[in-house]
Amino acid sequence: MAIQFKILEKDQIFAAVPLVYKLNDFKVTEDSLSQRFSEMINQNYECAGIYDNEKLIGVCGLWYCTRHYSGKSAEADHVYIDDGYRGQGLGKKFFDWIYNYLINKGFETIELNTYVSNNQSHKFYFNEGFKILGYHFLKKL
Numbered sequence: 732m733a734i735q736f737k738i739l740e741k742d743q744i745f746a747a748v749p750l751v752y753k754l755n756d757f758k759v760t761e762d763s764l765s766q767r768f769s770e771m772i773n774q775n776y777e778c779a780g781i782y783d784n785e786k787l788i789g790v791c792g793l794w795y796c797t798r799h800y801s802g803k804s805a806e807a808d809h810v811y812i813d814d815g816y817r818g819q820g821l822g823k824k825f826f827d828w829i830y831n832y833l834i835n836k837g838f839e840t841i842e843l844n845t846y847v848s849n850n851q852s853h854k855f856y857f858n859e860g861f862k863i864l865g866y867h868f869l870k871k872l
Contacts, residue, residue, distance in 0.1 A: 732783055734821065736828040739778045739790075744768050747778050747790045747809075754811040779832070781812065781825055788813040789825060795838075802839040810843070810852070826859055 739747060748764045755764070775796060781789030792808035807829070812821055833841060844867045845852045 734824070735782045736825060737780060737782065738832075739780050739787075741772045744772050744778055746787045747780065747792075750787065750790050750811045750813065751792075751809045754809055779825070779829055781816075781821060783816070788816050789821065791825065791829060793829070793833075798840075801842065803837060804840045804842060805833050805838050807841060807843040810845075822855055823859075 745765055745768060748761055748768060752759075752761050752764055759767075771792075775794060777793045777795075779791045779793060780787050789810075789812035791810045794806040794808055796804060796806070798804050810822075812825070830841065842864075843856070843861070845856065
């Protein structure tokens with residue numbers, strides 16, 4: 732295994748779609764995800780990836796903003812590591828890389844949402860030092 736972490740170039744962003752599709756509980760189609768990614772890359776968004784040689788095996792979207800309660804902040808989104816690579820410590824290494832990347836960009840905090848039913852992720856994020864600050868609400872318009 733030759734693992735590498737890096738930010739996907741805008742012209743490579745659609746490589747993330749099949750992995751995010753596996754994560755998605757809302758059953759959004761891959762076509763809809765592709766359309767959304769084409770819009771996201773023109774917003775305050777980047778996508779970090781885990782590569783095994785040239786194969787993309789994990790992703791984490793990063794949304795950037797300044798918030799009144801946390802300062803210059805990045806929000807981790809759609810974190811996913813391919814099933815065959817789980818349980819090898821890659822999540823920890825990936826987040827360590829992300830933390831360093833964000834610190835070098837001048838960010839003060841990182842936050843995220845995770846699905847209520849994803850208990851495995853809750854344990855991981857608690858171990859990473861994340862705290863629950865509130866509830867995430869969603870209303871379809």
